[in-house]
Amino acid sequence: MESFDQIIKTISLSMGAAWAAGINLYATVFILGILGATGNLVLPQNLEILSDPVVLWASGFMYFVEFFADKTPRGGYGVGCHSHLYPDSCRRDDCRRCCG
Template sequence: MESQTIQSIALMLGAGWASGLNLYAAMLVLGWMGATGQAGLPESLQVLSNPMVMTAAGLMFVVEFFADKIPGLDSLWDAVHTFIRIPAGALLAAGAAQGLDMGAVGEMIGLLLGGGLATTSHVSKASARALINTSPEPVTNWSASVTEDAAVIGGLWTALNYPWLFVLLLILFILLAIWLLPKIWRLLKAAGKTLSSWFQKPQRTTDTNHQSGE
């Protein structure tokens, strides 16, 4: 019973966290593991193993795989998916909470925790990508994207096979996000001020030349 409980908790937390990084990869991994018998999904999540659902998730994963690696476009993609990843992560976590056998209470807990974790991972990803995009070279962007995809796959696999380890790693991720996010925001603000000053300087020069001509 205790083993089943921690597995359900890890799946609930993992579904919310992974959705914030890459929703389509999370759906595809969960669906594939359920379809191949590598994991027993709660009834509400078994729809993820439907071939049509897996195909749709796979197609969207391919689109995101390429969009996520183009500087600038990745940040636009993240902005749009703010309204997709977070609610979807909350719903997936609520579905996973059915394994806790707590009824509506468990589903509400899953909804809240899943939404919170999806928000945390999504904001961390989007902020880090915005900072990376201040540099024009594409290598860092590609590396970050591949790392995120690998984290989703490895994280969900760990959640389903080694739930205690996943919970520990998730706690470390949350602590790291709490420590890093303020620093990333300060760097983004500094970069924004620098870009703003670049655009303001030519305007000042033009104004000075115009006054001299008068």
């Protein structure tokens, strides 16, 4: 019965995290990692990597960059237009609208 309870807890945490990741993946990873690192949430063994300091720094940095790039008019999306792997990517119609 204890094994069943642990499976249910893992599934419910994973489903909640998946729903929250649909809103913002980096924030979800960062918050779960912080909660696990501070001991406010006991993460399942397969999710303990989220409380690693490297993962916390990486997810926090990516969330910070994504947050401000999203708020910057033209700038954030314009950088995304020009950072494609293909050199002719800014000739596409959607990039002409944002990059000018």
